[in-house]
Amino acid sequence: MKRAGKISQEVLLFIVALLFLSPIYIIIVNSFKDRQSLYENVLAFPDSFSLEYYAQAMEKMNFMSALGNSLYITIISVIIIVILSSMTAWMLARNDNILSRIIFMGFIATMLIPFQTIMMPLIQLMNNIMGATGIPMLNSREGLIFMHVGFNSAISVFLYHGFVKSIPISLEEAATIDGASKFGIFWRVIFPILKPITVTVLIINVISIWNDYLLPSLVLRDTALRTIPLSTFYFFGEFTIQWNLAMAGLMLTIIPIVIFYASAQRHIIEGIGEGAVK
Amino acid sequence: MAKRKNWGWYALFVVPLLVIFVTVVIVPFIIGIFYSFFEWDGIRSNPMMPVGIENYIQLFSDSRFLDSAWITIKFTVLAVIAVNVVGLTFALLVTSKLRTANIARTFVFMPYLIGGLLLGYIWKFVFSDVFVMIGEWTGLDTIFFNWLMHPDYALYALVIVFTWQMAGYIMIIYIAGIQSIPGEVIEAAKIDGASLWQRNRRIIFPLLMPSFTISLFLTLSLGFKIYDTNLSLTGGGPANATELFAMNIYNEIFGYANYGYGQAKAVIFFIIIAVISLTQVYITKKREVEMQ
Numbered sequence: 001m002k003r004a005g006k007i008s009q010e011v012l013l014f015i016v017a018l019l020f021l022s023p024i025y026i027i028i029v030n031s032f033k034d035r036q037s038l039y040e041n042v043l044a045f046p047d048s049f050s051l052e053y054y055a056q057a058m059e060k061m062n063f064m065s066a067l068g069n070s071l072y073i074t075i076i077s078v079i080i081i082v083i084l085s086s087m088t089a090w091m092l093a094r095n096d097n098i099l100s101r102i103i104f105m106g107f108i109a110t111m112l113i114p115f116q117t118i119m120m121p122l123i124q125l126m127n128n129i130m131g132a133t134g135i136p137m138l139n140s141r142e143g144l145i146f147m148h149v150g151f152n153s154a155i156s157v158f159l160y161h162g163f164v165k166s167i168p169i170s171l172e173e174a175a176t177i178d179g180a181s182k183f184g185i186f187w188r189v190i191f192p193i194l195k196p197i198t199v200t201v202l203i204i205n206v207i208s209i210w211n212d213y214l215l216p217s218l219v220l221r222d223t224a225l226r227t228i229p230l231s232t233f234y235f236f237g238e239f240t241i242q243w244n245l246a247m248a249g250l251m252l253t254i255i256p257i258v259i260f261y262a263s264a265q266r267h268i269i270e271g272i273g274e275g276a277v278k
Numbered sequence: 279m280a281k282r283k284n285w286g287w288y289a290l291f292v293v294p295l296l297v298i299f300v301t302v303v304i305v306p307f308i309i310g311i312f313y314s315f316f317e318w319d320g321i322r323s324n325p326m327m328p329v330g331i332e333n334y335i336q337l338f339s340d341s342r343f344l345d346s347a348w349i350t351i352k353f354t355v356l357a358v359i360a361v362n363v364v365g366l367t368f369a370l371l372v373t374s375k376l377r378t379a380n381i382a383r384t385f386v387f388m389p390y391l392i393g394g395l396l397l398g399y400i401w402k403f404v405f406s407d408v409f410v411m412i413g414e415w416t417g418l419d420t421i422f423f424n425w426l427m428h429p430d431y432a433l434y435a436l437v438i439v440f441t442w443q444m445a446g447y448i449m450i451i452y453i454a455g456i457q458s459i460p461g462e463v464i465e466a467a468k469i470d471g472a473s474l475w476q477r478n479r480r481i482i483f484p485l486l487m488p489s490f491t492i493s494l495f496l497t498l499s500l501g502f503k504i505y506d507t508n509l510s511l512t513g514g515g516p517a518n519a520t521e522l523f524a525m526n527i528y529n530e531i532f533g534y535a536n537y538g539y540g541q542a543k544a545v546i547f548f549i550i551i552a553v554i555s556l557t558q559v560y561i562t563k564k565r566e567v568e569m570q
Contacts, residue, residue: 010378013371017382023400023442024388026408042408084295091291095284103296110303112555114503116527117548118303120541121310125301150302153295182287211393213506214528229395229506236399236510243403250399257391269387273450276496 027254031247038244057235057249065224066231067256073141073216073227074209077148081156081205084149086194089160090186094169104161107154115151115214122147123218139221147219148209156201159275163197164190203271206260228253314542319535326538333542342518343543346526350502353433353440353522357501360441362493365448370478372449373456383453387446394443398510401439402426405511429519432512436520439507444500448493455489456482488565495558499551523547 030038031053032046058064092100126137126147137143167190175185191198213229220226226234235249261268314333318326337343368386372379389397405425413422425431459482467477505524508514514521514529521529527547531540 006376009374010376013376013382014378016371017378017385020442021385021388023404026404027400030403039407039411042411084298087291088295091288095288103292106304107299110299110307112552113303113307113548114524114551116503116505116524117544118306118310119528120531120537120544121313122302122306124313125306125309129301146298147302149295150298153299154303157295182284182291186291207391207393211395211506213393213395213509229393232396232399233510243407246399247403250396253396254392257393261388261391265384268391269383269450272387272390272447273454276447276451276492 024254027247027250030244031251033244035242035244053245053248054252057245057252060238060245061231061235061249061252062223062226063231063249063252066226066228069141069225070210070227070256073145073148074206077145077152077209078202078205080145080149081152082198082201085153085156085201086160086191086198087186088153089157090164090190092157093161093164094172104157107157111154111158119214119218126219138219139225141220141225144216144219147215148212151215152205152208155204155275159197159201159204160194163194167193199267200271200274203264203268204275207272210257228256310541311545313538314545316538318537320531320537321535329538333539334546336539337542337546342521343526343530345518346521346523349433349520350523353436353504353520354498354501356434356437357440357444357504358494358497360437361444361448361497361501362490364441364445365493366452368445368449369452369456370482373453383449386449389443389445390447392443394504394506395510397439397443398507401435401442402511405435426512427516429516432516432520436504436508436511436522439511440501440504443507444497448497451493451496452486452489455486459485488562491558491561491565495554499554502551502554 026042029044029046030042032049037044037047092104123138126143129135130137135143137146171189171193172185175189180188211229212227213233216227216230217233220230232249232253236246313326315328315330316326317329317333318324368382372383372386376382392400406427409422410424413419416422425435463481463485464477467481472480503524504522505528508520508522508525512520514525524547527540527543530536530543534540
């Protein structure tokens with residue numbers, strides 16, 4: 001009797017979890033249907049699995065170009081963030097003087113600023129820098145990377161700083177006596193120890209940069225530079241009525257995220273949890 | 279000599295990130311406050327007119343802004359309740375010793391990764407087309423109609439999508455909290471004959487207070503800042519009924535080209551978010567002190 005109760009609980013939880021993802025089911029089944037059968041029954045399974053609408057959506061969204069841009073921007077930004085914020089956090093944590101404290105407080109305090117508060121002056125400033133120096137800050141992927149690094153540095157420095165403080169200093173002192181430079185100590189001794197928190201920093205930044213819509217929408221003007229969220233936005237602006245095509249487009253944009261999730265599920269859930277609680 | 283060398287290393291490690299950070303965050307923040315005291319249409323050849331604090335005074339008589347502030351509060355309150363109830367329920371289910379718990383956790387967390395813009399589009403189809411069709415089949419067209427065309431229901435739709443996105447995220451925080459409760463405490467209560475509800479109410483919930491604080495304030499500030507989902511799901515419609523705070527700022531600046539006035543709204547937005555977050559820090563710190 002008790003066992004039957006347990007099994008029904010198991011099944012119930014599974015069904016609830018499945019229901020939770022039912023919107024995804026609706027997207028999948030309708031991405032294979034033509035317009036007419038979509039409106040006959042939205043919940044039904046498709047008659048055939050033709051990839052016709054995927055091909056059309058791919059072309060209309062310029063998907064391969066958007067995927068390339070998103071990958072390029074996310075990967076380069078995250079690499080720069082990991083390198084620079086771990087170096088900064090280590091120095092700040094190991095040189096506990098007034099200057100370090102002011103800089104660290106500066107990083108922490110700005111975590112309170114919502115993006116909408118700085119978006120307009122940011123674009124004005126970037127425009128001015130561009131006019132004065134000729135460096136293409138706006139409408140370039142590298143300019144966007146620069147801004148992503150700036151916006152995500154605070155949380156990353158914060159996470160690294162907390163972790164560095166938990167590492168015993170004796171390791172570094174031993175290396176110093178052996179005559180290693182600060183640079184050598186950091187990369188050979190410290191950075192490998194930082195690995196767990198690096199995973200967290202990587203995951204948090206990949207998710208926030210990959211999904212970011214507002215900043216790229218303000219920075220990038222050329223169609224050829226669009227990231228996945230941007231091309232999705234313009235795609236929906238033009239094709240809202242053709243839902244079957246839109247579903248195929250949505251599926252295309254979700255697939256990279258599912259691959260990412262499936263490949264590092266445990267790390268992602270732990271990393272997000274760690275980033276949120278601190 | 280050695281000291282000078284150390285400062286060199288210090289600068290080499292800290293300055294690159296600091297320069298980027300100051301350029302992207304600090305300087306725009308300061309000039310943003312400066313802009314909020316001017317009237318300007320964003321066109322470079324047009325002059326900026328200093329207006330003092332008039333932009334801030336004007337906010338209080340701007341009915342579109344006040345409406346937007348009100349629906350943002352309404353949205354945030356509903357969203358905080360919904361996200362935390364769903365997140366906590368799943369956390370309790372998932373930490374029970376069911377074998378399907380892991381799969382459930384994986385599924386429930388999934389939407390968080392997809393990102394607000396895409397989630398809005400997914401649900402736009404659900405609310406505008408799937409709902410209408412279900413209504414036609416079942417005859418329950420008082421529940422299943424196009425929610426996005428109705429001013430109140432469009433806001434509820436936004437609450438549902440936000441809950442769908444954030445419940446998994448908040449669930450993770452509650453799971454961490456539940457797992458930090460020693461198993462013996464719960465076992466002891468079981469042996470003493472405490473029912474599931476008694477165990478939850480008398481033991482688990484009180485020990486979860488720190489997780490509650492974190493989750494409440496996190497959803498509070500995330501809900502208050504919502505933009506992407508708002509844009510893709512309702513676009514602020516019908517007839518501005520769901521134009522929340524962040525979208526109102528965007529439209530004021532880039533839509534109506536009121537750069538100075540919009541920036542004043544943006545500064546107020548910052549102050550509200552800062553107050554919410556600092557209150558959280560204050561409460562958390564105070565509790566930590568009391569615990570010691």
